Amino acid sequence: MYQYNEFDKAFILSRAAQFRDQIERWQSGKLSEDEFRPLRLQNGWYVQRHAPMLRVAVPYGELSSAQLRVLARVAREYDEPEADVYRSALEAQRKLGTVRLPTHHAHFTTRTNVQFNWIPLSKAADVMELLATVNMHGIQTSGNCIRNISCDERAGVAPDEIADPRPFAEIMRQWTTLHPEFAFLPRKFKIAITGASEVRAATDWHDVGLRLLRNDAGELGFRITVGGGMGRTPVIGTVLREFLPWQHIMNYIEAVVRVYNQYGRRDNKYKARIKILVKAEGQRYIDEVEEEFRQIVEHDGGPHTIPQAELDRVSACFVPPQRPSTVARIEPEALTALDAAAIETPQLEHWLQRNVARHKDPSTRIVTLSFKRLLQAPGDASADQLDRVADLVDRFSAGEARVTHSQNIVLPWVHANELLPLWQAARDAGLASANVKLLTDMISCPGGDFCALANARSLPVAQAITERYQDLDELNDIGEIDLHISGCINSCGHHHSGHMGILGVDKDGKEWYQVTLGGSDGSNASGPAQPGKVIGPSFSAIEVPEVVEALLSAYLDLRAEIGGRRESFVETVRRAGLEPFKMAADRVRTPMEKLA
Template identity: 85%
Template sequence: MYQYNEFDKAFLLNRAAQFRDQIERWQDGRLSEDAFRPLRLQNGWYVQRHAPMLRVAVPYGELSSAQLRVLARVAREYDAPEEHVYRAALEAQRKLGTVRLPTHHAHFTTRTNVQFNWIPLSKAADVMDLLATVNMHGIQTSGNCIRNISCDERAGVAPDEIADPRPFAEIMRQWTTLHPEFAFLPRKFKIAITGASDDRAATDWHDVGLRLRYDENGELGFRVTVGGGMGRTPVIGTVLREFLPWQHIMNYIEAVVRVYNQYGRRDNKYKARIKILVKAEGQKYIDEVEEEFRQIVEHDGGPHTIPQSELERVSAYFVPPATRPSGDAPDVLLLDAIRDAAQRTPQFARWLERNVAAHRNPALHIVTLSFKRLLQAPGDASADQLDRVADLVDRFSAGEARVTHTQNIVLPWVHEKDLLALWEAARSVGLASANVHLLTDMIACPGGDFCALANARSLPVAAAITERYQDLDELEDIGEVDLHISGCINSCGHHHSGHIGILGVDKDGSEWYQVTLGGSDGSHASGNAQPGKVIGPSFSAHEVPEAIEAVLQTYLEHRTTAGPRRETFIETVRRVGLDPFKAAANAVRTPMEVSA
């Protein structure tokens, strides 16, 4: 992992001190609400439906065990509202039929950040001081700037990776932080990078998507896409360069952003994302970027060209850890015991199949801890769970973990001999669900239970579907399905890219839900990135699980098999089309709700 130097540490401590001063001036009236708002947002503090929300940056998803323990401490000591605030929130939720609003929790987001939903602003400065002790902060987690740069959660360890994207992500993180050109863009701006053939970072859905590749001469560079995004207008990124030498990636992004800054709309936030500009201008935008890039390189001398020495300096922080002393051979008897345990214990065998992936080092494995289980919202982690995960990370993964954009935690450095012990330890804390890539491994935003922007709640719908599908045999029979739920059109739950997407909408003050089918994030299992299509009018909340069940039953009736391989859900949807799924889902509506 990258280690902050003394300058970095001093900067974060000074930033925390500045924020403390700003809070004190706001509290005593020397700083108006309008003046304070951009200052808190620049440090990751929002005001949500019931209470403030803090978003903590986790650059390219990497967390140390020390950082996990501090996040646990924040959850335990600070993530609890004043009593009158919580009582009012509970009363509001009772009227909607739910009263489950957990406190003392962290929430992993689809941007691999960490959020807290209940910290009072009166305690915000103490929290920022505490985070700074482990090199964490909320800078660039909000506002119209370049946000947290995300990566493939298997970066540096995946067998299908040609080059590690993390050094480039770190160099770009340092470059974009507080860069004046990137601080006041027309709208927020997101970058994703992968070095693998399987696009686990969903790069085509980002404002800038970068995929490392080699050209015909064996030179390393990037495929660059621009203008992807979800929200009100889902768009897949446009390829601007099939190959760009890695040394010039920051010069090229500077050109992309300069043109966006010049022509992007600032009069209408719904039309301000770069995807709107790229879609509207087409080749003209591409030509403008190429000319700007030429000027930066030829006229300005390419000031952001990455030297080989800088890449090597940063890459030195991402070498594999010393997870086993040299010459320490695997314990054959212990490995035999693990195989015997898998034969005797179906739950362990399922977990090995679902949650354990191959590593580029044959002696190691990549293990996913699932935060998707009954009575736990997707992505939520209690303070106790965070502490236990930190212990697991120290014991089994060289002190390092990764947050995934599917709201789970990955341990990237697990020895085969430790798999049984890890499974037993994870099971004791409720993080051994063998459901990775299955229906209940769903993505869901906090929705209307917490977010002031949401039209409907996401979490009760996620809970109802999870409760209905608790039989692992049934889930395995259905196979891999990406289910994504968003509480509003802002798409924080990535519903557009779900094989099944659920979107909360408002109808005359009531919660309703649109269902989409056929979306993809661009991974190998899903095919090329594309948005799903709506299958008819909205469903009421209690109809959604029935509609999903009808859709899945239609898949089971239509899927084909070829030898041992069964057609996946997304393959069947694309082969037979939406009509049979639409008819099955719409059949669950009552006459009164159809007329609505």
């Protein structure tokens, strides 16, 4: 992990102290609400449906065990609203039906940040100072700026990796933090980087998507896409450069953002994202970026060219942990015990198949801890769970964890000898769900239970589907499927990229849900990134689990064999088309008089 130096630490601590002063001036009336709003947003503080929400930055998804323990402490000591606020929230939810509104929880997002939903603003300064003790903050997790840069959660450890993207992400994080030209963009701006042949960071769905690759001469560089995004207008990024030498990546991003800053719309927030500019201007935008890049390099001397020495300096922070030579090799006895236990315990066998992945070090494995289970919202982690994860991370993963795009936690440094004791410890902690990439490993935003922008609740829908599909044999028979749920068109649950997407919509003040099929985040198993297609009118909340079941039944009837394996859900949708799935879903529709 990147090691903060004294300047980094002093900067985070001073920012926390500055925010305390801003809060005190706001509380005393020296700052108006309008004056305070941009200040709190610049530090990651929103005001949501019932209470403030804090978004904490987790650059490229990496967390230390010490940081996990501080996040647990924040959840335990501060994630609790004032009593009247909570009573009001519960009363509002009872009118819509019974729902669980957990406190003392953190929430992992699809862009690997961590959110808290109940911290009162009166305690905000205390929280920021506590986070600063472990080099954490909320800077640029909100506002019209370059946001937290995300990466593949297997960066640096994946066997299919061409180059580790984390050093570049860290250099760009330092460069973009409080950069005056990037602080007041027309709209928010998101960057994702991957260094592997398998796309696990949804790069084509970002404002800027970067993929490390090597050209025919073996030189390292980036493939650059610009203008991807979800929301009201789902757009796949446009390729601006098939190959750019790595040294110039920041010069090029500066050109991309300068042109966006100059021509992006500021009169309409729904048309202010860079995807709208790229789509509207097409080749003209590309030409403007290329000319700006030429001016930056030739006229200005390429001021943001990355020197080899700087890349080496930062890369030195991202080296494999040192293990004693006595545990560096795989012990046959350990693997024999693991195999025997897997034969005796089907849950372990499923876990090894679904949650354990190959590592570039043959003696090491990448292990995913799934938080997706009954009575727990996707992405949520209690204070106790965070503490238990921190213990597992210390014991089995050299003190390092990763937040995943799919709202789970990865342990990137698990020795093959320790898989059995890790599974046993994770099982005892309730963190051994063997459902990675299966239906119940769904992505969901917090939805209308928390978010003021949402049209409908996401969590009850996720819970109902999870309750219906608890049989691991059935889930494995269905196979890998990305189910994504969003409570509104802003698509924080990434419904556009789901093989099956569910979108909450408002109809006359009631919650309804639109279903899409065939979307992809761009991973190899899903095919090129593309938005799903709507399969007809929306469904009521009570119909959604039945619709999911009908769609899966249609898939099981239609799927074919390909090269000795069974088609995945998304492959069948693309081969058979939407019509048979539309027909299956339509048979679920409840007559309107029964829904009234």
